Amino acid sequence: MGESQEEPIICIPGQRLCAADKTNIAGQGTYEQLGYVYSKFAGTVKVVKEKDTCTVEVHGMTDQSIVPAPGDIVTAMVTLVNQRLCKCIIKCIGDIVLSRPYRGIVRREDVRATEKDRIEMYKSFRPGDIILARVLPMTEAHTYQLSTAENELGVVIAHSEEGVSMVPVSWTEMQCPKTLIKELRKVAKVVPEEVILQNE
Structure with missing residues (x-):
């Protein structure tokens, strides 16, 4: 024994x-x-x-066989947006790049913490956007439910129709530096680590 x-x-x-x-x-x-x-x-x-x-x-x-767990912050790429939700592919958990992607969804009610009934998905995300999101407790197999309802979560990288990386100009807008056209997004408040490092 x-x-x-x-x-x-x-x-x-x-x-x-x-x-x-x-x-x-x-x-x-x-x-x-x-x-x-x-x-x-x-x-x-x-x-x-x-x-x-x-x-x-x-x-x-x-470490490559790690899976998203409730509470984890993940980096994901938006693949599809409709009126109820956006689908995305989870690429990283924290700073670990995954060897295989996982499917995630952000439901309309999990986009932001306030004015949930006024959220329009097309004004929050577009396919191709890179977002930071928090993993919610799982309710269905094979799909991870994500939330961007915190200031630090939301779109971190987005490209304009010109294919140029846009710059965040407010909580809800990003601007193309080439055409100066603004597009609506649920923008993440990113803490610029580079700025802190440069000052040291």
Whole structure:
């Protein structure tokens, strides 16, 4: 019996590992959702036992098998926009570039925090836009629901009809530096790290 305990437990991304309670706590490489601990990526399960608790961890074989988890900030490219939602492809989680893309959607009610009933999807996103979004708890398999309802989230890169990278001019507009034509977007308030670095 003792030998079989030594065999590593292999898990896949999104696999339910155990119930999350006072005894079992989600640790590194896992996340908690709806009372259960899930694996963030493919790897081996490790249980760290302490006095009254067990911390469940997953140690990945590679970082490339990581999957989006609720609360993560992701970078995604918009592929389709209609009146109810926009579809996108998740390219990065934090600063990790994914080896395979995941499908995500931003619903109309998750675009911004205020005036939700007045949101028009075409004035928030366009296909080809690069957005920053937060992953919401999953309600359906294979599609990640995303939210841009925070100041720092929304469109970070957009191209005008001329194909030129536009510059944000307000919370709701970006401008083409070539034609000076303004286009409506849900603009992300990006903290310019380069400015901080240059001043140091």
